[in-house]
Amino acid sequence: MSLLSIGEEIYLRVLTGKIVGENILDGVNRVALVIYPDRICSAMSAATLSSFIGKVGYKENIGMVYLYKEDFEKLKANIKKYDALMLLFGGEQRISEVVEEAVETIRFLKDIKYYGILIFHTRTFIATDRLFKIIENKDLMEYLSKLKEIRTFTVDLDNKKFVFNRIKIKDGKIELEKFNEVQLTEEHISLLKKSLPKK
Secondary structure, eight states, X not given: OOOSOHHHHHHHHHHHHHHHHHHTTTTOXXXXXXEOSSHHHHHHHHHHXXXXXXXXXXXXXXXXXXXXXXXXXXXXXXXXGOSEEEEEOOSSSOHHHHHHHHHHHHHHHHHTTOOSEEEEOHHHHHHTXXXXXXXXXXXXXXXXXXXXXXXXXXXXXXXXEEEEEEEEEETTEEEEEEEEEEEOOHHHHHHHHHHSOOO
């Protein structure tokens, strides 16, 4: 359980989104963000897109936010515009709900034959027990293994860093391959320690 107020949680997502937008979208031209429509996920998505645009410059269709389930048909109609898709679940939902949302979204992406870059917000990654709940399903594991790339970021509280990773699926197991890391401020670390669920 988080020890932060809702205002502090939103501020944390703004700090996080700035760093994530500058780093996890490296090499991406256009991105779609799929979020659960709550205050925290909305703040994170806005900060991530703003940061990404600030880094690479604005261009038409550079990014769009789609609401979980509600906007799936719109996303299907526009999926070819994006070379990366990011799942942002875990702001104000229970872990069981985040797992369900992630699995359902991945199944949807499989059905519409999306094979670009798939990016998991760290809370979505944590909630799915590092994707094991997803890859236990053989057809989804096979789908994920065919994607161009899977990325996530993890938090190293001891060393005060965000670590940006490529996710490799080998023999039904998850391996993380670091491609970048960013030092965090004391303020950011303090907020994360109060917000992240205990292992």
